[in-house]
Amino acid sequence: MKKDKYIRFSEMWSQIDSTAARYFYPRLEHIGLTRGQPKMLRFLGKNDGCRQKDIADRFYLRAASVSGILDTLEKDGLIERRRNPRSRRETLVFLTELGKKKLSQVEKFYGELDDEVFDGFSEEEFGDLMDSLRQVLDAMKRKIEEPGKGTDSPGI
Numbered sequence: 001m002k003k004d005k006y007i008r009f010s011e012m013w014s015q016i017d018s019t020a021a022r023y024f025y026p027r028l029e030h031i032g033l034t035r036g037q038p039k040m041l042r043f044l045g046k047n048d049g050c051r052q053k054d055i056a057d058r059f060y061l062r063a064a065s066v067s068g069i070l071d072t073l074e075k076d077g078l079i080e081r082r083r084n085p086r087s088r089r090e091t092l093v094f095l096t097e098l099g100k101k102k103l104s105q106v107e108k109f110y111g112e113l114d115d116e117v118f119d120g121f122s123e124e125e126f127g128d129l130m131d132s133l134r135q136v137l138d139a140m141k142r143k144i145e146e147p148g149k150g151t152d153s154p155g156i
Contacts, residue, residue, distance in 0.1 A: 009136065023113060031105050032076070040069060041103040044079065044095045051084065052091050078102060 021035070028038065043058060044050065056066045070093060073079040078099035084090035095103065118126060 020113070024109060027109050028106075031102060033102060033106070034072075036069065037073065037078070037102075038106045040073065041078065041095065041099060041106060044093060044099070045103045048094055049092050052081075052093060055093065073099070 024038075025035065028034065033041075039059075040055070043055065047054060052063065052066050052070065055061070055070075056063055059066075061069075070079060070081065074081060076098075077096055080094045080096050081091050082094065084092050121129070
């Protein structure tokens with residue numbers, strides 16, 4: 001039997017992502033946000049005052065990448081960085097009032113899409129979908145954590 005489940009999954013995921021982008025990007029642009037900013041705002045909305053390292057760990061990013069993303073968010077007035085009073089080497093990240101306002105707008109967009117996309121799903125069907133996606137995510141995380149298979153791997 002041909003092993004093509006990952007290919008089929010990634011093609012479907014790519015189509016979902018591209019289609020969602022066509023919905024979100026014009027709305028994000030209208031409120032002055034770029035593609036990667038909503039997920040960062042959502043994370044900070046749930047983890048206000050977190051360390052930059054927490055962001056890097058959550059999104060599997062290098063410290064320099066997080067720093068660049070936060071530079072843009074700070075320049076746009078969406079976040080504020082402060083030294084951790086308990087550890088001067090650490091920086092804590094907080095949403096500003098403007099950041100909270102933008103997050104509220106993003107959440108509104110998500111809610112509208114939620115009504116359209118998942119209205120036909122029962123709670124059980126949606127739960128099954130989420131369980132299946134979590135199973136894929138967990139398997140991929142295990143693979144990344146294997147020595148020589150994850151971020152320390154030189155690739156192909």
